Amino acid sequence: xxxxxxxxxxxxxxxxxxxxxxxxxxxxxxxxxxxxxxxxxxxxxxxxxxxx
Numbered sequence: 001x002x003x004x005x006x007x008x009x010x011x012x013x014x015x016x017x018x019x020x021x022x023x024x025x026x027x028x029x030x031x032x033x034x035x036x037x038x039x040x041x042x043x044x045x046x047x048x049x050x051x052x
Contacts, residue, residue: 002016011037012033013034
């Protein structure tokens, strides 16, 4: 899935781990479009509560 998302230019976070035995060993890989579009910053801004 990671390669396909990367080649099509989709910003994504792909979590890699064992679905049957969740021993806490998960890894998240971000596509290059995720970094180039500054999606980490955008999502952080969106998740912060808006000041009134």
